[in-house]
Amino acid sequence: MKTCGECTACCTGNLLVTIEGEEIRPGNPCRYCEGGCTRHDNQPEKICAEFQCGWKLDNDMPDEWRPDKIGAIVVHAMYQWNGNQVDGLTPVDEMILPEKSQAVMTYLQSKKRLLVLSKRLSDNTRLEFPVGPPLFQSTFA
Ligand code: SF4
Ligand code: SF4
Numbered sequence: 447m448k449t450c451g452e453c454t455a456c457c458t459g460n461l462l463v464t465i466e467g468e469e470i471r472p473g474n475p476c477r478y479c480e481g482g483c484t485r486h487d488n489q490p491e492k493i494c495a496e497f498q499c500g501w502k503l504d505n506d507m508p509d510e511w512r513p514d515k516i517g518a519i520v521v522h523a524m525y526q527w528n529g530n531q532v533d534g535l536t537p538v539d540e541m542i543l544p545e546k547s548q549a550v551m552t553y554l555q556s557k558k559r560l561l562v563l564s565k566r567l568s569d570n571t572r573l574e575f576p577v578g579p580p581l582f583q584s585t586f587a
Contacts, residue, residue, distance in 0.1 A: 447502070448501070448505075448512075452514065453514040453515075454479050454481070456499060457475060457479040457483065458472075458479060459473065460536050460538055463493060464491070465478070465494075466490050469570070471566065471570060472566065473568050474568075499513055499519050499521060501513055504522075517540065518536065518544070518547035519534075521534035524564070525586075527582060527585075532560040532561065532586075533554060534561075534563075535561055535562070536563075536564050536566070555577070560576075560577075562574050562576050563576075574586075
């Protein structure tokens with residue numbers, strides 16, 4: 447099983463997480479995130495122990511694709527569409543996906559995974575761009 451190591455990408459506001467009633471969001475990371483989780487032995491929310499990003503779940507994804515290294519988090523089955531699971535791909539601490547994350551997108555597409563590029567904004571709105579067959583792109587909501 448892969449480990450997070452120095453990555454804290456899901457604790458710094460890239461994903462929607464509420465910790466002790468406070469939403470973490472871009473510019474407002476989890477108060478317990480200081481180069482890693484300082485509450486590792488007594489995490490305040492169930493999701494802290496349960497969440498595994500797509501990189502951790504997929505043994506075929508190489509170590510150098512760890513989200514903080516590649517600049518993108520894969521969230522497995524983040525959405526559903528027409529009975530299909532759809533993965534989310536979210537840039538880490540940036541507005542757009544960096545060039546180096548293209549390899550992840552290409553890999554997911556090679557696996558025939560439906561994909562939505564997703565970015566959470568500081569006002570809690572979300573930008574979403576479906577990537578996949580025309581029908582998916584036109585009807586994903
Ligand atoms: S994004 Fe993945 S590797 Fe990074 S801290 Fe979260 S679960 Fe761990
Ligand atoms: S408590 Fe720890 S695992 Fe949970 S969001 Fe904060 S830093 Fe991340």
